Amino acid sequence: MTKNSNSLPRPTESELELLRILWDKQPATVREIYDALNMERASGYTTVLKLLQIMTAKGLVVRDEANRAHVYRSAISQDAMQSKILKDLSVRLFSGSATQLALHALAMEPASDAELDEIRALLMRNSSVRSNGTTETAVTRSREMKG
Numbered sequence: 001m002t003k004n005s006n007s008l009p010r011p012t013e014s015e016l017e018l019l020r021i022l023w024d025k026q027p028a029t030v031r032e033i034y035d036a037l038n039m040e041r042a043s044g045y046t047t048v049l050k051l052l053q054i055m056t057a058k059g060l061v062v063r064d065e066a067n068r069a070h071v072y073r074s075a076i077s078q079d080a081m082q083s084k085i086l087k088d089l090s091v092r093l094f095s096g097s098a099t100q101l102a103l104h105a106l107a108m109e110p111a112s113d114a115e116l117d118e119i120r121a122l123l124m125r126n127s128s129v130r131s132n133g134t135t136e137t138a139v140t141r142s143r144e145m146k147g
Contacts, residue, residue, distance in 0.1 A: 008076055009058050010088060014051055019074055019081065022061065026073040033072065 011019060021036045022028060028036075034048045052072055055061045064071040076084075086101065094100040111119065 008060060008084070010085065011055070011058075011060055011081070015055055015058075015060060018048070018051060018055065019060065019078075022072060022074045023078040027064065027071045028073075029069045029071055031069070 017037060017040070018033060021033050025032060025036060030045070030049050030052060033052070034043065034045050037043050037048060052061060052063070056063050056072075059075055061072045062075050064073070074081075090096055090098055090101045094104070
């Protein structure tokens with residue numbers, strides 16, 4: 001990924017739709033993105049193309065013009081974008097409290113037993129990270145263990 005996530009603008013809902021497709025399929029041509037989007041909802045080819053051009057100007061995607069068909073890829077990983085959006089949400093709605101954000105999310109929709117086990121494991125890793133005095137986040141370690 002080429003951009004610092006802090007320097008990128010927050011994507012619109014439509015831009016997030018295309019980013020989700022790119023995170024799943026990247027790199028991808030406009031046609032491939034258009035076809036994937038149309039499996040979810042109807043959209044026009046030129047609409048997808050224009051949105052990708054806007055996203056390129058914003059720095060959200062990178063375009064490879066080496067071939068006849070332009071190929072796009074996201075400029076930021078899915079994890080980095082999720083962190084950016086959640087951090088913004090936490091600051092704007094919960095005064096920066098990750099705890100309040102998590103509690104509110106869990107109160108809205110119950111977690112499965114497997115999800116609760118994952119949360120407990122994350123809390124344990126976070127606790128051990130803090131006690132070891134390291135700056136690595138438990139979320140980063142959790143993602144590395146999954147991937």
